[in-house]
Amino acid sequence: MLDKFDLTILDELQRDGRLTNAELAQRVGLSAAPCWRRVRALEEAGYIRGYHADIDRQKIGLGVLAFVRLDADRNSGDVTRELEEAIRKIPEVISCHYISGAGTFELQVVAQDLDAFSRLARTVLINLPNVKDLHTSFSLGEVKESRALPLAHLKAAT
Template sequence: MSGSKLDPIDRKILAELQADGRMTNVELAKRVGISAPPCLRRVRTLEEAGYIRGYHADVDSRELGFEVQVFAMVGLQSQAESDLSAFEARCRDWPLVRECHMLNGEVDFVLKCVAPDLSTFQSFLTEQLTSADNVGSVKTSLVIRCAKDEPGVPFDVLEARLTSAS
């Protein structure tokens, strides 16, 4: 299975950096129980192997004036691969669309969108999204509040699995 090349220290590194991506290498090394140089080597290896995709500041979009968040469920008219890709490409070009996931089931895509205000979003919705080629149905839901937002890996679950599997 995936991840079998990682030892417990590597997983601890990933967990710590997921929790605090700006942690100092010496602090990280202290926490995972090795000295700084091998710790840094491991981090570099994990980055190059793709376990770590990048590091990002978590910026509060509401504080910056993006007060509207919306989930949009999109159904297309054609599900041919070329049409799916074309729609995905358009999503990548729309800055208000922050996430685009293709789904199974009755809905083809779920989009997470942001906007400064409702009217901006509605303009986008009617002028761009709904009127785009091949878009059949669009159902939108405003986010009223967010109870949990912790993208990433539940390392506690991972460790529990590996422990029981050993």
């Protein structure tokens, strides 16, 4: 069971994963050694999966963000697993989710420009195993982007 110290650690590390243990301990209200032990325990329990750099996709030349609904021809066992595995291998696909309603998967795809996206869609995505159709929407601007998860529901329970 997570306590208030664990939740504060998670909250602070979501905001800044580069905090030193001393800085984190001060923010959490613990001394350095217990704070370090708690961070390690959260990592080992799978609450903290890793630490990542947040890279600005536009600064590295990936100006197009597309949302691609992929319709599979059949949604069964081996065929679906083969499609999943093929999707995982495409570096331009930065996120993939099973979805309800129309379609099977929703992909987030990045590309340098519309021509690059078009080539990827026509040569790779439409030719994935068991793909029946693609439906694409393009981001016209980002209103909010965050990987930080809300923790208020956990704080209320403690």
